Amino acid sequence: MNTTWKVTTVAQRAAEALPAHPWIASGYLLLGVAGIGAFVAGLGLAMIYAERKIAAHFQCRLGPMRVGWHGLLQTVADMLKLLMKEDIVPAQGDQLLHLFAPLLTFLGTMLAIMMVPMSPILQVADVNIGVLYVTAVSGFGVLGILLGGWSSNNKWSLLGAMRAGAQIISYEISATLALLVVVMFSGTLQLSHIVQSQADGWWIWRAPGVGLVSFIVYLIASTAEINRTPFDIPEGESELTAGFHTEYSGIRFAFFFLAEFINMFIVSAMAATLFLGGWMPFHIGGFGTLNHAMDLIPPGLWFAGKTGFLIFLIMWFRWTFPRLRVDQLMRLEWKILLPVGFANLLVGASFVIFNLYFFPWH
Amino acid sequence: MSPDDLVAAVIAIESGVAKKDLCDRLAVNVLPETLLKFMQRLHDDPQLAFDMLYTHTAVDYPVENRIELIYQLYSVKQRHYLMVATSVKRDKPEISSVSSIWRIAEWHEREVYDLFGVLYDGHPDLRRLFLDDDWKGFPLRKDYKDDFMLERPE
């Protein structure tokens, strides 16, 4: 049988240590909070740098070169400058909402990143309604965008915010449908259990056809959910000057900017966890030798590789596709993705009932 | 249609239409009052079929106290070109607008009003095209004086 992985999250360690010595428990909690903060900051800087360099090499140019070796410190300079920038709140705008809108978007991101199972030990918390929790919490993002767009007292940002509202809410449906398929196969909502359920093989190929279709539907829907091209109509650069964050400058624009990149990480992490087996190495059923060979690569690396590839894929979208129009975007969701999602769910359900998938494990 | 019988046909349309000399292409002079009817005929007559107005501009002659209006027409069907010129008095420059015949005339006429001050009767939306609405004077007139403009020291 394959090696079984023992999952211990930071929250569990804190809970175990609580009765005996509360200081260690609060130390663990502090570690969890600080860890997320550092991880988000470091990841944001790395991803913005990666985006600029990948974009440059896609477009036959060099990208940032002068700031540090090959522009490594470029994003540090950008973030520091954004901190220093004067923070402008429009006079006629709704000051209070304008101040807190980016925090709402960032709140949604921070809450969601706690659940991501990066490796058996590297997971901050693990609740038994994992998938439901992540999709629910990612709803805060659209709230922040709507408030930000409306409170900036600027027609362009209002247009951008309305577009964002319509787009994100409608694409959440087909994203959730795609996730439901995997939840049916793995039987649980808990993220770490979903990963362990893929010990015999990743759901993308283990559920023949159904897994792949729901992976593609999820990828499209999640690209729309995080406002990335070809669905970046809320901040359509060439139409709405800068979409919903037209009136934001300085640190609060940095929140929107960072939230977009961390959302990209969360979305590709979820796709990797549910469809590509998260930190689970590549196994094929009882094929012992291959499984053990694959186990040599530590699980954390597996997760990083899968998520990295998906992030690269989403960035690749940005530099090849143009922007869809609002009505084309809605038509794609309601008339194409939704029916495909429901049909996929039905087919998936029948596979589960009649155990028609590889290495049925119930 | 060869140039000679084109000019003959054009002159035959209206009384008071004369061939304009000193031009490198076909040109005719027209009286301002008969301009609209003349242009309508040029546009509708299948033989002439001047369906495109290349451009409409004006030339200011302060000495002769007149502003000459130039219409350069072209027929996409017949592939021939004609320039129509007419003159209006400098102090009361009013003429009927041809924007009912060619849509583009509406904006060319707005430009000529903006820079020369020629008023167009029947123009749907006569206002300044390039300069601010409260701009004093018409810049392309020869006697336009402006404290902002630097003259090149001769």
Place this chain on the structure above:
Amino acid sequence: MSIRVTTLDEKIHEIPTNESPMASQEYFVNMGPQHPSTHGVLRLVLKMDGETVREILPVLGYIHRGIEKKGEHIGYRQFVHLTDRLDYLSALANNWAVSMVVEKAMNIELNDRIQTIRTIMAELQRIQSHQLWWGVFGMDLGAFTPFLYGFRDREKITTILEETIGARLTMNYIQPGGLMFDIQPDFAKKVKEFISYFKPKLEEYETLVSNNVIFEQRMKNVGILDAATAVSIGTTGPVLRASGVAHDLRKDEPYGVYGKVQFKVAVGSVGDSWDRYRVRIEEMRQSIQIVEQLIDNIPEGKTLVMKPAIKIKLPAGNYYSHIETARGIFGVFVVADGTDRPYRIHLRTPNFNNLWAVTVTAPGWRLADLVTILSSLDIVVPDIDR
């Protein structure tokens, strides 16, 4: 004579609003002088109902430098250098138009070498201009990469032209009576190298944009300009030809050596943004063919047939000549009074007429389509304001 002069504010309030209680409230938006997709300082006052554009009111004058007023105070040779600043993407064609007017007026006979070099230069500039349009068109529709691919190839032509002419953008190369300099000895070799480099790249353009489903959806029958309106609006160049009217000065009034060269005029059928896109891509191919036919046998001869006198005096009279630039017909109308300065010089610029096609085609479409239509008309704003 009922003549009423209105102002911008009166005109904005005159625009009819939808009064029925069921309709959503319409509002005005300034797609202002500083906007990423107005290619310069064009201000469009839009009356919007939610996302759809009901009415467009272009407001101009934000780059009106009064070039025609300045033309009355400088000589003919000096005016050539001013036309570079009009439509800076077809500077050579503009120079050629002014030189052609002066040469016709003083009936100067040019030898074949000058005509051939002028034609090659004008066609290279047409390819260069279409490359920039293709890049910016992709950027306006949301894909940033075409802009950089277009500019990467455009730089190749810019370096070839720069070696001969010395300037990258404002050429001032074609002067009345010939050319400023003779072409470099390895000019023909370099142009041939560029052509062999650019042909596969044109296929790359096709795969990146033309065969991309989203581009097709964004362009197919968006902003339809039928033939009759196109002619009555006076549009020329690719915009008119996309509507099905095959009016191309290089065929109707051949100048330079266009008479002796075989090339097809690309004509569209429906007149939507997709046709305008296809016509320009086809024109790039035709321009390559023209340059290929001419580049090998450039006749020998002098490149300047009259003395480089500054004081060119035109005999009194009205002169008009025009030329086919990348955006349409650029005409120069000169009223000369015998001195060395024109009494009046008027420029018939293609972009001025092409702009108004937006007010006819865009109402009723969405904001994203307005950007597509505006970009498919390929407008250069300083050319409108002069």
Place this chain on the structure above:
Amino acid sequence: MGVITEKLPIYIEPMPGGSMVLTSMDFMINWAHANSLWPLTFGTSCCAIEVMMAAGASNHDLARFGAEVARATPRQADLLVVAGTIVKRMAPILKTLYAQMGEPRYVIATGSCAISGGPFVFNSYTTIRGVDQLIPVDVYVPGCPPRPEAFFYGLLTLQRMIKEGETVRKPGIRRKPVMAALPEGITIADIQAELAALLDRNATVNVPQQCKERDLDEP
């Protein structure tokens, strides 16, 4: 961060080693400002093609200096590149754009139209002769249009000025444009006098000699 950069220096200065803290803070802030100048997409005429587009494209990559993120809204831009002619009707709009930009904002005037009105100085009833009549300009990049490399030199000069110029103690006070870096003993008046003399001598052209060179017929 506004509180820190404005209120704090007065308290830190008297502390032992306080000025060392301030100077290192200066270094960090200026380094960040200099290396991430986000330009505003604002081009009016021909300079826009050369300075904004060609410089940002693949051959002359503006991204190498960290200035590649061209923001369309003045709120997020901190470098206003005036590329092209500014006419009377555009002047109030340029001032509003400058006012809308966040505080550490810099202006590069590229092209002779923005510096002094360029070819439209005489006989033009609308062209503003020089943008510094409207907004304070940091670096002038001459040329019509300036080559992308010339614009890079202007950008690098601005970066050097930021790194050497601004201090937290006196916010908003910046080095004057490059003129201030003249070697001792030479003043602008000398340069202008020498220029006038040179122009005077080379202002005539000998037409017969030109014709002989190009073997044309005598005038």
